Amino acid sequence: MRARSALFDVYGGHLRERGGAATIAALVRLLEPLDFAAPAVRTAVSRTVRQGWLAPVRLAGGPGYAMTPRAERRLDEAAARIYRTRPSTWDGRWHVVVLEELPVRESRERLASSLQLLGYGALGPVTWVAPRPSAELGDVLAVEGVRASTFRGAHEGGDAELAARAWDLGALGEDYARFVAEWEPVVSAVDGTSPAGAFAASQRFLHAWRKFLFRDPGLPRELLPEDWPGTGAAEFFDRHTARLAPAVAKFVDDSLGND
Structure with missing residues (x-):
C-alpha cells in the first residue's frame, strides 16, 4: 500500500462522512x-x-486539506461499488463510449485505467461499455483531453456474451475465491480490542478489496456466471468490515478529536 492510496481510502471511507476535511496532524x-x-x-x-x-483549507485545529468536488465524485463512485449502495436494477441497456481518436500511449494507459475504475470494459481500441453511465466520465475524458461519443442502447446479441468479451469473468471469479482464502485467516485474527490495530487491519483489507474496482464493473446478476464467487467474497468483506467498524470508528474519531 502506498501513502497516496491509503490517503484516498481514509478520505473515502472515513472523512467523507465526517465533513471531508482534516488537519495535516490528524492525517499523520x-x-x-x-x-x-x-x-x-x-x-x-x-x-x-x-x-x-485535495485543496488546502484552514480548520479550527490548524492547516488542513479538504476534498475537491472532483475527489468527492470519484470517491462516491468508488464507495457505491465497494459497499454496493447503488440500486442493482438494470434496464437492459449498455452505456457505450466511442473515443473519437486514440490518445498517445501514456495518456491512453491512464485513460484505460480510469475507465476501468469507473466500470467500463473495452470491446476494442476505441469502444468501451458499462452496465450504467458514470457521473465521472466527463471529468476523466477532460483530464486526458479526449473527445468521445456516448449513448445508451440495447445489444442485439446476447448480453452475457457481450459481458464476457469486455471482462475476463473466469479469471475474476478465481481471484475472488483466492481473496477469501487468503484473507479469512488474516482478518479473523483481528478482534477489535485495539482500535489502532483494527483500523490498520481494516484499511489493508479495504485496500486489497478495492483492487477489484479496476476489474469488476458490478454487472447485474443475470449477466454473471452461475455460483458467482464474487457474491460470497462481497458478503465476506461486508461481514468483517462491519465487525471491525466500532473499533475503527473509535480510532478515527480519537485521531480527529485531538486537534
Whole structure:
C-alpha cells in the first residue's frame, strides 16, 4: 500500500462522512498505524493537491486539506461499488463510449485505467461499455483531453456474451475465491480490542478489496456466471468490515478529536 492510496481510502471511507476535511496532524495520526511516517504523509498530500484531489483549507485545529468536488465524485463512485449502495436494477441497456481518436500511449494507459475504475470494459481500441453511465466520465475524458461519443442502447446479441468479451469473468471469479482464502485467516485474527490495530487491519483489507474496482464493473446478476464467487467474497468483506467498524470508528474519531 502506498501513502497516496491509503490517503484516498481514509478520505473515502472515513472523512467523507465526517465533513471531508482534516488537519495535516490528524492525517499523520490516521496513517501512522499503517507504518507511514509524517514526511511520507506530507509528500502524499502535496502530490494529491497538485493532482486536484485535495485543496488546502484552514480548520479550527490548524492547516488542513479538504476534498475537491472532483475527489468527492470519484470517491462516491468508488464507495457505491465497494459497499454496493447503488440500486442493482438494470434496464437492459449498455452505456457505450466511442473515443473519437486514440490518445498517445501514456495518456491512453491512464485513460484505460480510469475507465476501468469507473466500470467500463473495452470491446476494442476505441469502444468501451458499462452496465450504467458514470457521473465521472466527463471529468476523466477532460483530464486526458479526449473527445468521445456516448449513448445508451440495447445489444442485439446476447448480453452475457457481450459481458464476457469486455471482462475476463473466469479469471475474476478465481481471484475472488483466492481473496477469501487468503484473507479469512488474516482478518479473523483481528478482534477489535485495539482500535489502532483494527483500523490498520481494516484499511489493508479495504485496500486489497478495492483492487477489484479496476476489474469488476458490478454487472447485474443475470449477466454473471452461475455460483458467482464474487457474491460470497462481497458478503465476506461486508461481514468483517462491519465487525471491525466500532473499533475503527473509535480510532478515527480519537485521531480527529485531538486537534
